[in-house]
Amino acid sequence: MAKISGRIRRYPGFFPMTVLCLILLYSPLIVVAAYSFNDSLSITLWGGFSFRWYLDVFFGLEADKFRDAAWNSLSIAFMAATASTIIATAASIGMVRGGEFKAKPASFALISLPLMVPEIVTAVATLIFFSTIGFARGYATILVAHIVFCIPFAYLPIEARLKGIEGTFEEAAQDLYASRWQAFRYVLFPLMAPGVVAGYLLAFIISLDDFIITNFVKGAGIETLPTAIFGAVKQGIKPNILALSTLMLLISVGFVTISYFVSRMGVKPGGYRPSAAIRKKKGV
Amino acid sequence: MAGIGGRSGESSSSAFAPIRAWLILPTWLIIGFFLVVPVGTMLVYSFLTKEFRGGVIWEFSLAAYDRFIFDRGLFGDEPPKLELTYITIFARSTIQAAAATLLCLIIGFPTAFYIATRPVSTRAIWLFLVTVPYWVNLLVRTVSMKFLIRESGPLNSFLQWTGAISEPLQIINTDFAVQLGLFYSYLPFMVLPIYASVERYDFALSEAAADLYATRWTILRKVLLPTVKPGIIAGCILVFVPSLGAFLAPDLLGGAKNFMIGSLIEEQFKGNAGNWPFGAAAAMILLSMVLVVLMIYARRQSGRSRE
Amino acid sequence: MEGEIEMPAVELQGVVKKYGEFVALRTIDLEIKVNEFFTLLGPSGCGKTTLLRAIAGFEDITAGAILLGGERIGDLPPNKRPINTVFQHYALFPHMTVEDNVAFGMRMLGAPRSEVADRSRKMLELVKLGDFARRRPDQLSGGQQQRVALARAMAPRPRVLLLDEPLSALDLKLRHAMRVELKQLQKETGITFVFVTHDQEEALTMSDRIGVMDQGMLQQVGTPREIYEKPNNRFVADFIGETNLFDVRVSEVGERGCVCAFGERGSIGCEATGRPLVGAACHLSIRPEGLDMRSREDAESPLGGKVEQIVYLGTDTQYLVRTPVGELITVRRQNAVADGVEFSVGDEVSLLPRPGAARLLAD
Numbered sequence: 001m002a003k004i005s006g007r008i009r010r011y012p013g014f015f016p017m018t019v020l021c022l023i024l025l026y027s028p029l030i031v032v033a034a035y036s037f038n039d040s041l042s043i044t045l046w047g048g049f050s051f052r053w054y055l056d057v058f059f060g061l062e063a064d065k066f067r068d069a070a071w072n073s074l075s076i077a078f079m080a081a082t083a084s085t086i087i088a089t090a091a092s093i094g095m096v097r098g099g100e101f102k103a104k105p106a107s108f109a110l111i112s113l114p115l116m117v118p119e120i121v122t123a124v125a126t127l128i129f130f131s132t133i134g135f136a137r138g139y140a141t142i143l144v145a146h147i148v149f150c151i152p153f154a155y156l157p158i159e160a161r162l163k164g165i166e167g168t169f170e171e172a173a174q175d176l177y178a179s180r181w182q183a184f185r186y187v188l189f190p191l192m193a194p195g196v197v198a199g200y201l202l203a204f205i206i207s208l209d210d211f212i213i214t215n216f217v218k219g220a221g222i223e224t225l226p227t228a229i230f231g232a233v234k235q236g237i238k239p240n241i242l243a244l245s246t247l248m249l250l251i252s253v254g255f256v257t258i259s260y261f262v263s264r265m266g267v268k269p270g271g272y273r274p275s276a277a278i279r280k281k282k283g284v
Numbered sequence: 285m286a287g288i289g290g291r292s293g294e295s296s297s298s299a300f301a302p303i304r305a306w307l308i309l310p311t312w313l314i315i316g317f318f319l320v321v322p323v324g325t326m327l328v329y330s331f332l333t334k335e336f337r338g339g340v341i342w343e344f345s346l347a348a349y350d351r352f353i354f355d356r357g358l359f360g361d362e363p364p365k366l367e368l369t370y371i372t373i374f375a376r377s378t379i380q381a382a383a384a385t386l387l388c389l390i391i392g393f394p395t396a397f398y399i400a401t402r403p404v405s406t407r408a409i410w411l412f413l414v415t416v417p418y419w420v421n422l423l424v425r426t427v428s429m430k431f432l433i434r435e436s437g438p439l440n441s442f443l444q445w446t447g448a449i450s451e452p453l454q455i456i457n458t459d460f461a462v463q464l465g466l467f468y469s470y471l472p473f474m475v476l477p478i479y480a481s482v483e484r485y486d487f488a489l490s491e492a493a494a495d496l497y498a499t500r501w502t503i504l505r506k507v508l509l510p511t512v513k514p515g516i517i518a519g520c521i522l523v524f525v526p527s528l529g530a531f532l533a534p535d536l537l538g539g540a541k542n543f544m545i546g547s548l549i550e551e552q553f554k555g556n557a558g559n560w561p562f563g564a565a566a567a568m569i570l571l572s573m574v575l576v577v578l579m580i581y582a583r584r585q586s587g588r589s590r591e
Numbered sequence: 592m593e594g595e596i597e598m599p600a601v602e603l604q605g606v607v608k609k610y611g612e613f614v615a616l617r618t619i620d621l622e623i624k625v626n627e628f629f630t631l632l633g634p635s636g637c638g639k640t641t642l643l644r645a646i647a648g649f650e651d652i653t654a655g656a657i658l659l660g661g662e663r664i665g666d667l668p669p670n671k672r673p674i675n676t677v678f679q680h681y682a683l684f685p686h687m688t689v690e691d692n693v694a695f696g697m698r699m700l701g702a703p704r705s706e707v708a709d710r711s712r713k714m715l716e717l718v719k720l721g722d723f724a725r726r727r728p729d730q731l732s733g734g735q736q737q738r739v740a741l742a743r744a745m746a747p748r749p750r751v752l753l754l755d756e757p758l759s760a761l762d763l764k765l766r767h768a769m770r771v772e773l774k775q776l777q778k779e780t781g782i783t784f785v786f787v788t789h790d791q792e793e794a795l796t797m798s799d800r801i802g803v804m805d806q807g808m809l810q811q812v813g814t815p816r817e818i819y820e821k822p823n824n825r826f827v828a829d830f831i832g833e834t835n836l837f838d839v840r841v842s843e844v845g846e847r848g849c850v851c852a853f854g855e856r857g858s859i860g861c862e863a864t865g866r867p868l869v870g871a872a873c874h875l876s877i878r879p880e881g882l883d884m885r886s887r888e889d890a891e892s893p894l895g896g897k898v899e900q901i902v903y904l905g906t907d908t909q910y911l912v913r914t915p916v917g918e919l920i921t922v923r924r925q926n927a928v929a930d931g932v933e934f935s936v937g938d939e940v941s942l943l944p945r946p947g948a949a950r951l952l953a954d
Contacts, residue, residue: 008490009401011500017394024391024464025417025471028428031438035431044436087310094307099298107308110315118529118574120546121326122319124567127553128329128560129322131339148318151311170299171649172682174669176696177747180299183670186695190686211423212531212546216553226423233427233536242431245424256419260412 029249036242043239053243060240062232069228072139076224077207080146081154085200087147088154089192096162097170114149122149123216130217137219145217146207153206154199161195194262201259205252323571330564340560348565370548374569377544380459380534381527384466385474388523391467392474393516399475400482411479418472426532429468433461433537457539465533466523473522481515482508521581529570545570598661600625600751600783601646606655608641608807615641617807619655623751623785624800628777630786632794633804634830639787642804643753646785648672659750670699675744676753680760681736683728689715689739690724696747714742717776734765741773745780754786758793770797791831795819803827823864825952828876835882835920837875841867841951851875851951854916857893861949874952879923881948884910886932887939894920895941898934912940 036054040047057066091111095104114122126145130137169191173183189196211226218227225248232241300307330348332340350356353371354364399410417425432439433455440452455461485508493503509516531546538544545566552563599622608616616638623629631639644650646657648669657665664672675696683692693711702710715721718738728736737757744752754773758766774797777784788794794801795815803810803818803826811823822828825836842858843850844867851873852858867873887895896914910922920942934940 008494008500008503009487011394011397011504014394014398017391018398021391021395021471022413024468025414028425028432028468029417029420031432032424032428035438043431044441087314090307091311093300094304097298097300098304098307099301101301101304103308107312110320111311113315113319116525116574116578117319117323118526118570120529120531120549121323121567121571121574124549124553124563125322125326126318128564129318129325132325132329144318148315151315166680166682167299168678168680168682169684171669172676172678172684173695173699174299175647175649175674175676176743177670177699178695179670180668182699183299187684191684205419209421209423212550215550226421229423229427230532233430237427237431237434241427245421245427248424249420252420252424253416256412256416 032242033246033249036239036246038239038242041239043237043242053239054247056240057243057247062240065223065228066225066244069223069225072142072222073208073224073226076139076143076146077204079143080150080207081200081204083147084150084203085154085158085196088151088199088203089158089196091151092155092159092162093188096159097167111155112152115152119149119210119212123213126213127216137217138222141217141219142214142222142224145213146210149210149213150203150207154203157198157202158192158195161198162192165191197262198259201255201262205255208248208252326564327568330561330568332561334559334561345561348559348561351562352565352569370566373543373548374545374573376542377528377534377546378573380462380542380544381466381524381530383459384463384470384527385520385524387463387467388471388474389516389520392471392519393478396475396478397482400479400485407483411476414475415472417468422469423532425468426465426536429461429465430456430536433464456537457542459538459542461537462534462542462544465537466527466530469530469533470523470526473526474519477515477518477522478512479515481512485511517581517584521577525574525577528574597625599623599658600627600660601785602656602658602661603642603646604656604658606642606645606657607653608638608645608650609653615807616645616652619807619809621802621809621812623783625783626781628774628784628786628797628799630788630794630798630801631804632788632791632801632831633810634789637804638807639789639804640755641807643676643755643785643787646751647674647676647753673747673750674753675747675749675751676755677737677740677744677757679755679757681728681740681757683736683739683743685728687727688724689720689726689728689731692728692739693743693746695743700747710746711742714746715739717745717779718742733761734769737761737769741776745776745782749782751783751785754784756788757786758788758790766793773797795831803830805830820947821862821864822876822950822952825874825876828874828950828952832878833921834876834878836952837877837918839873839875839951841869841871841873844869849951853893856916859893859944859949861944861951862947863951864953867951867953876950876952877944877948879909879921880907880925881945882920882922883943883945884912884922884924884934885941885943886934887941890941890943892941892943894944895939896920898936898938898940901934901936910934910940912942 035043035046037049037051038046039050039052057063088111091107095107095111098104117125122145126141126148127137130141135141165188169187170183173187174180178186209226210224211230214224215227215230218224223231225244229241229244232238329340331344331346333343333345333347335341347360350364351367351370353367355367356362356364395414399407399414402410431437434440435452435454435456437456439455440449443449444452455464489507489511490503493507494500498506529546529549530544531550534542534544535547535550549563549566549570552558552560552566601621601623603619603621606616606619607614619642631642633639641650645652648664648667648671652665655665656663659672659674683689684695687695690711693714694707697707697710712721712724715724718741720735720738720742723731723735723739728739731739737760740757757773758769761769770793773784773786786794786797795818798815800812800814801818802812805826811818811827813821818827819831822831822834828834829836837853839851839853841849842852844863848860848862849867850858850860861875882894885892894914896912896918898910899913899919900911902909902911904923906927907923907925910924912920912922914920922942
């Protein structure tokens with residue numbers, strides 16, 4: 001019986017297709033990572049293994065440009081992810097724990113709007129908007145635009161997590177003399193935390209990833225890593241770009257791995273310990 | 285307690301109902317002020333007159349939309365001729381997005397199916413493998429693809445080394461390169477919804493069909509595909525919509541002759557040579573196309589749920 | 592008892608709860624005494640959980656007053672009411688240890704650290720989980736989780752403990768064991784228990800008093816014996832245990848009882864609640880074990896018919912008797928005290944109500 005049902009589940013050619021899919025997905029990244037260690041001025045010929053292009057990224061002619069771009073990218077991602085996570089956390093509590101209300105479908109549509117509007121349209125609209133109100137383009141405009149499109153990415157994992165938490169936990173806390181705020185602080189929020197962390201990481205990566213909107217609203221004289229790389233690539237791919245790309249690749253993979261484990265983390269021993277926090281608060 | 289106990293027993297409480305407006309207000313303000321208002325502004329811009337140094341003159345004009353369809357000569361005083369340039373770009377973009385969607389489906393469906401039929405313990409790892417590249421910076425991915433498939437790139441060297449080809453293949457700057465780039469950009473959007481619906485699929489249905497003398501491929505066609513169709517449609521939309529307005533893949537992999545909507549719009553806002561009202565109009569048309577697709581999808585969905 | 596002036600633990604005065612048009616509770620008046628094990632019993636949707644949640648403070652009431660030891664608490668939020676709840680699915684905080692769960696309420700009240708630790712340990716010992724303090728709720732069995740929930744709710748010494756169908760998630764055997772334990776805990780701690788259930792057996796075995804609810808109204812309040820033997824109305828008689836109900840007409844009303852007529856078939860004497868009017872159409876309730884079954888030749892009765900089905904139930908045997916007018920009457924005889932008379936399907940029998948077994952009910 002097991003054999004028969006196994007045969008029904010299996011289709012010839014599906015496994016090779018899966019392998020092909022993974023090859024397509026990984027070969028460009030692996031090839032770029034490999035060539036980033038190429039000790040040669042040419043990107044085509046292999047000249048032996050070396051870290052010279054990594055040194056070039058950090059200390060070479062364009063090092064200052066890359067360092068500024070990296071600082072802009074990371075600081076914007078940090079602030080945009082923080083702001084959008086806070087906004088999305090509040091919104092998800094209002095949406096999931098706020099009962100039924102008339103504006104709920106409209107609110108949900110608004111939250112997911114940045115996902116539905118094509119990026120290039122958002123980019124154009126934001127550029128036109130800032131230009132109309134006479135707001136000088138630069139760091140601040142990038143940050144604002146990033147907060148907007150990061151909100152739905154932060155919202156979705158938080159909402160999913162919150163929907164899975166029974167309302168009786170908060171009721172139990174209030175029944176045990178916790179105020180509304182204490183019930184949130186000691187019960188609901190710790191239970192939501194994995195969703196909030198996942199939302200934060202997602203927003204962070206999405207902000208780091210963005211090219212097109214940033215390119216429109218950044219104005220002259222400020223670059224993020226994607227716009228800097230894009231500018232460089234337009235003049236042809238140079239080996240230091242391969243090294244920089246590999247570094248960014250590693251950061252992304254690191255982030256995804258963390259977020260993978262955080263989202264799988266249920267509520268496990270050694271996680272959150274409320275007793276200490278509560279005692280401190282009470283001053284006993 | 286059908287009416288009341290259900291209320292108390294259901295998982296979501298309404299503990300925050302009194303302050304829900306305050307909780308959602310920041311979202312309303314931020315997205316409303318920095319996205320809805322800008323899109324409105326953009327709509328207004330598409331009906332303004334262009335200024336030559338980039339920007340607009342606040343004067344009503346249909347010129348942006350007119351230019352889309354008619355050619356009135358360099359100074360706009362010749363009799364209108366039908367202009368195909370921009371319509372062609374939109375048509376090409378649609379075809380390219382559709383082709384990329386098809387490519388994602390052809391490769392993504394077997395992959396999603398294969399993953400969904402793995403033992404539960406290994407599914408998460410397979411999914412992780414398929415989604416990791418998605419989290420790598422889109423620009424880095426596109427540049428990597430460009431590096432791999434360029435004329436003197438590793439792919440051609442490898443193929444020549446194996447003797448499969450004698451001359452380098454021209455992949456870069458072709459339609460196929462763009463499709464490959466779009467595939468690389470959005471594949472997980474195809475795999476995840478299909479995976480979700482195949483995972484929910486009850487293989488007892490396949491067994492029942494087999495019991496009734498259907499072959500494996502007949503089962504796939506007559507039982508499995510119709511059942512998981514919602515997942516496939518969702519996947520196709522999730523790939524098609526962003527592909528339509530994509531910028532990086534066509535720009536970096538397609539070269540000048542494979543111009544798509546994204547590049548057309550971008551060009552209108554670059555430096556002083558641009559035409560803001562025309563760019564705004566093109567963006568409006570793109571937005572309308574996307575909204576039409578999403579609305580048809582939403583209507584189908586609500587029709588389905590009413591059944 | 593009467594005349595003694597003791598403040599009731601919980602007093603409900605004309606409590607009404609509406610959800611829009613829907614009336615969940617219609618004018619509930621009830622006094623729950625101190626140290627009492629009081630059960631709210633009723634079918635799904637009868638309003639018992641709503642009433643419990645109103646006492647706990649999770650539902651605002653539309654009208655009326657809730658008093659705790661004579662003080663109005665209707666406007667207080669749940670965290671200001673010295674009442675604790677054992678939730679149906681326990682709602683143990685999954686991110687805290689068993690000990691932290693039990694200590695939570697006391698910590699929120701700001702109790703000194705040493706006292707919190709002391710009392711948590713004592714409570715866990717009371718529910719026989721002293722060795723499980725450091726575990727997480729998901730590492731415990733259903734029965735153990737249930738005890739943690741009890742310990743957690745009792746730890747802050749509530750004036751009243753509310754239990755919302757706490758045994759419904761346990762398997763049958765554990766449920767029976769927990770009944771005994773709950774009752775014991777209640778006696779030991781002297782806390783007033785308000786227990787909600789739809790399981791009549793649970794209610795009858797554990798409670799000092801039961802309030803039977805239906806359609807948002809208290810149908811009857813009384814001891815288990817009163818509820819079972821002297822049901823007030825048709826709903827209570829039907830809901831608690833099994834009963835045979837007959838449409839009858841009151842023909843005589845006397846001092847201690849009355850006589851009612853089964854149409855043309857004759858009449859029997861019965862007890863009644865209140866004073867029914869002569870000539871009124873009423874329901875007569877007779878429990879299956881309240882009917883004595885005799886052979887037709889041996890006895891005459893307005894009730895009787897042909898044995899249609901015999902079901903062996905272990906200690907009892909159940910007979911279904913079809914009357915000439917088509918009613919189906921259930922009769923139960925204990926096997927241990929069988930008087931040697933055996934009946935088989937098709938026998939013509941007479942059914943005689945035992946003394947006090949026939950009760951006339953208001954609708």
